[in-house]
Amino acid sequence: MPDILTLDKTLASQVNDILKEQPSLLPIDVANLLNTNEAAVVFAMPGNDVVRISGEYAQDILEDLPAWGPVTTIVRVLGSIFEVKGAFPKGKLAYGYYNLNPGKGQFHGHLRLDLITDIALVSKPFRGTESHYFGFFNAQGESVFKIYLGRDAKRVLLADQVQKFLQLKQTWGQL
Numbered sequence: 765m766p767d768i769l770t771l772d773k774t775l776a777s778q779v780n781d782i783l784k785e786q787p788s789l790l791p792i793d794v795a796n797l798l799n800t801n802e803a804a805v806v807f808a809m810p811g812n813d814v815v816r817i818s819g820e821y822a823q824d825i826l827e828d829l830p831a832w833g834p835v836t837t838i839v840r841v842l843g844s845i846f847e848v849k850g851a852f853p854k855g856k857l858a859y860g861y862y863n864l865n866p867g868k869g870q871f872h873g874h875l876r877l878d879l880i881t882d883i884a885l886v887s888k889p890f891r892g893t894e895s896h897y898f899g900f901f902n903a904q905g906e907s908v909f910k911i912y913l914g915r916d917a918k919r920v921l922l923a924d925q926v927q928k929f930l931q932l933k934q935t936w937g938q939l
Contacts, residue, residue, distance in 0.1 A: 771893070773906050774809040775798065775800065775804060775805075775808045776810070776902070778798055778808075778900070779794055779798070779805055779808040779809060779810070780808075780809075780810045782794050782797060782798075783809070783810065785905060788890075789887065789890065789892060790890075791805045791806045791809070791886075791888075792805075792907070793841070800905075801904060801905025801906060802901070802906065802907050803882060803884070803899075803901040803906070803907070804905050806884045806886060806899055806901075807884065809880070809886070810887065812887070812937070813886060813887050813888055814884050814885065814886050815884070815885040815929060815932075815933045815936045815937045816881070816882060816883070816884060816886050817883040817884075817885065818881075818882065818883070819877070819881040819882050819883055819900070819901075820879075821878035821882040821883060822862075822875075822877045822883060823862060823877055823881065824839040824862075825856070825898060826852070826855060826862060826877075827854075827876075829852040829898075829911065830851055830852050830853060830854045831926065832848055832851075832852070832925055833851055833914055833917035833922060833924075833925065834849060834851055834914035834919060834922070835849075835850075835851070835852055835913060835914045836848070836849050836911070836912040836914065836915075837849075837852065837871070837909060837911050837912075838909065838910045838911075838912065839908075839909045839910075839938075840907060848871045849914075850869065850870055850871075850892075851870065852911060853865060853866040853867065853869075853870045853871065853872060855875070857877075858887045858893060860876070860878075861874035861875060861876060861877075862874070862875040862876075862877045863875075875908075879902050879903070879908070880900050880901070880902065880908060881901060881902055881903045882900075882901045883898060883899065883900055883901070884898070884899040884901065885898060885919075885929065885932055885936065886898075886899055886900055886932045887929075887930075887933070893919070894914070894926075895912065895921075896912070896921070896925075896926060896929045896930075897910045897911060897913065898910065898911045899939075913925040913929055
């Protein structure tokens with residue numbers, strides 16, 4: 765079966781043209797315009813906006829995130845968007861899931877990391893403001909969840925997180 769996330773030069777050109785005209789569009793909105801999946805659009809984004817990582821590294825990334833401090837985790841399901849702000853909870857593998865073990869007030873859940881095929885490190889402005897996120901995608905190119913870098917009370921990105929994120933992009937982009 766062909767890899768549905770393989771970069772198509774025609775798609776990359778279309779994505780680039782759309783984002784030049786409408787830079788505030790989210791990748792899912794571009795995907796809907798082009799009748800494709802979100803991951804295909806994300807991985808077709810121009811320049812250094814995106815670094816693609818194999819989903820086999822999902823656990824490594826998730827195990828590191830609790831030390832980063834507050835982030836925003838987003839799950840989009842059938843047009844509804846769930847957002848959880850706070851430190852990403854620690855987790856461990858058990859019974860086929862990566863089980864999130866929350867502290868007081870943290871969300872919890874059970875993640876099927878074996879279904880994560882690709883991870884995107886994305887740097888794309890959101891509503892005109894600098895933004896960076898980890899996107900976790902399945903084999904169908906659907907977003908399973910996203911984790912956006914945290915912001916302070918004035919809505920400014922947390923500098924230490926930005927530095928770590930950009931370092932990850934640089935490291936993974938060279939592999």
